[in-house]
Amino acid sequence: MWCNDRLGCCTAVSVASAIRTWTGAAQAPILLSDDEVVANYAATSDYVPGQPATDRGAVELDVLNRWIRDGLAMPGMQPGRSYLTAYGSIDPRNQQAVQRAIAFLGGLYIGLSLPEWCCETDDDWIYDPQRDNTIAGGHAVWLHGYDATGLELNTWGMNRRMSWDFLARFCDEAYGLVARQHWSDVHGVSPRGEALDALVVEMRAVSDA
Numbered sequence: 001m002w003c004n005d006r007l008g009c010c011t012a013v014s015v016a017s018a019i020r021t022w023t024g025a026a027q028a029p030i031l032l033s034d035d036e037v038v039a040n041y042a043a044t045s046d047y048v049p050g051q052p053a054t055d056r057g058a059v060e061l062d063v064l065n066r067w068i069r070d071g072l073a074m075p076g077m078q079p080g081r082s083y084l085t086a087y088g089s090i091d092p093r094n095q096q097a098v099q100r101a102i103a104f105l106g107g108l109y110i111g112l113s114l115p116e117w118c119c120e121t122d123d124d125w126i127y128d129p130q131r132d133n134t135i136a137g138g139h140a141v142w143l144h145g146y147d148a149t150g151l152e153l154n155t156w157g158m159n160r161r162m163s164w165d166f167l168a169r170f171c172d173e174a175y176g177l178v179a180r181q182h183w184s185d186v187h188g189v190s191p192r193g194e195a196l197d198a199l200v201v202e203m204r205a206v207s208d209a
Helices: 010-026 034-043 060-069 095-105 116-120 164-170 196-208
Strands: 072-074 080-082 086-089 108-115 135-146 150-155 158-163 171-178
Touching (some): 010 072, 010 135, 095 171, 158 164
Antiparallel strands (some): 072 080, 086 171, 108 135
């Protein structure tokens, strides 16, 4: 849950999910603590711990740029810092681009305009035009897998599935991320054997397009 049941820290939770996915695939999983996630939320937003009025969420691009520039908290010595190397914007309606980002970069960092019913049920997120899709607000999630019928994510402490139509309908922004620190083995390549430098160049090109 990483405190997302009481704070609007979903952008920082998605960072923690990305780090867990990357390190689990490339070396050994690193799991951030609640305190580290809340510290990252405070560092990337106006949130001041203990002041509920400042809990207004964070902007995904602000999170990503801070992650690159100053790093974010993670377990380790002195204390540990996680650094993002590069990111690029992905069209969430381009299914091939989404699949490539998840397969080669380990996941996709996205922002959704989330319907109210998604917050009130444990159902998978399947788009149904006949349903009341009134928007409750914005929500960030980390997509870590896919198949022909949908995508895999974890949010609010649960594994969920999202249909491709749901992604196309409700996703406002999506970013492919490269973290050289996490998404490489001892030989400096991704778990799929792709050189990290090539992934960085690709993401920077996408971001500048």
